[in-house]
Amino acid sequence: MNGTFFINGRKEEWSFAPDAVLLDVLREHGCTEVHRGCGEGVCGTCAVVLDGSLVNSCQVFAASAREKEILTVAGIGSIHAPHPLQTAFVETGAVQCGFCTPAMILAAYCLLKKTPNPTDDEIRRALDGNLCRCTGYVKIIEAVRLAARRMSSYE
C-alpha cells in the first residue's frame, strides 16, 4: 500500500506492506536516527513524535500513521544548529554509546514543550520507558535540567 507521510517537515510518498510498522518504514527510507531496540514497546529507542505525541514507532502500524506529522531527532536540530537539548546532552556527558540518545532527546523535547520548568520527578516520569543500558540516568536528567534552564532564559 502507499501513503503520504510528513517527516520533519518534508512530504514523502512511500510504499509499504499493510502490516509494516512505522519503525521499519522510517528506517527503510533512510531515517536511521530512529533506532531499533526491543521491537516490543519496552525500551523506547524507536520513539518518534507523531502528531505531537511521543510514541514507540515499533508499536505503530505505518498504515495508521499516514497523513500524519512525524518528528525524529533529526528534525529538531542539526550538527551545525543543534537544539539546546542536543547541546546539553553533549555538555553534560549524557551521550554515552548514543543508542538511546535520540529517543531520550525527543522524550525531553515533548516534556519541555508542555512543561518548560519541570521538576526532577516530572523529568523522570517523562523519560520513563526510555531505557539506557550504559550506566544510568543521572547525566541524562542533568542534561534535561540544563536545557530547560537555557531554554527558559532565552524566552
Place this chain on the structure above:
Amino acid sequence: MVQWYFPETIDEAAALLGRERFVPHGGGTNLVKSGIGSFAGVVDLSRVPLNYLKTDRGVLEIGANQTFASAADNLSNLYPGCILAAALGAAASTPLRNRITMGGSASLFPLWSDLIGPMAVLEGKIRTEGQNAGTHDLAPWLADRSLQKGTLITSLLFPDPSDWISVYHREVRVGFDYPAFTVSVLARTNGSRVERIRVALSGGTDRVVRLAELEEALKGADLAKVSSLDIRKMAAVRFGRKPAGSPEYLSEIAAVQVERCVKSALFREEGTR
C-alpha cells in the same frame, strides 16, 4: 491480503466490524503484537469521533478513542486524585500511554492496562454499537467474549468518581513494569464510621475480584474496630506463577497491600482523597 479501512462515523465503523474477519484498531499495541495477517480487514478508528471526555448529570463518559495519557490529563483537571486518573496516569510508559486507548483496553483488559481495577470499584459500564449494541456491566462483559463480535466499543461510563476517597496501588518493580497485581479502594467515611467501601484486586487467577467479604465486614463498621479485623485473611486471593513471584508470595503481598490501602483510605482520608 489484509485491507485497511478508515471509517469516519460510528455507523460506518460498526457496519465494517460486522463483517467476517474484520478487526478494530484504536491505536494501541495489541494488534502489533498479535499480527494482522489472519484478518481480512483492519478498521482504523482514529477518524471516528470518539475522542472525548464529558460529564453529564453525574455520569462521566470517556470516548473509546481517548488515549490513557489524554484521559489521565483530563481527569486530573476534572477530578484531582480520583482513582481513574491515578490508574490511567500510572499505566505503562509515557509513549505507550500516548497510544493505548480506553476502547482497546475495555476490549482486552491487557496485563499492562490499569483500567480493570478502577472499572470494578467504580462499577463502570461499557457502551457499544453494532451487533451487540447496548450498555454492559464489567462482569458479564468479561464472562462472554461473544459480546464483542461485530461490536464497536464507543465509550466507557462511570458514576461521578469525585464522591470517594481513592487509593490505588500497582505492584511493580519499576514504574513502567507490568503490574503483578493492582489494588483499588474507594471509601467514604461518616464521622467515626465507614459509610461505604469497595475493594478490588486484579492480577490473580480471576482477572479482577471485588473482595465482597471484606467490603461487607467494613460497611458501617466503627473505625476504631477496623484494626481488629483480619483484613489480610479476607483479602486472600489465588495467583498463578508470574515473573514477579510465586503464587504463594504474590497472594501474601497482595493481602498486605490490600490491608495497607484500606487503612490508607480510612485513616488518612485527606491525604489520599
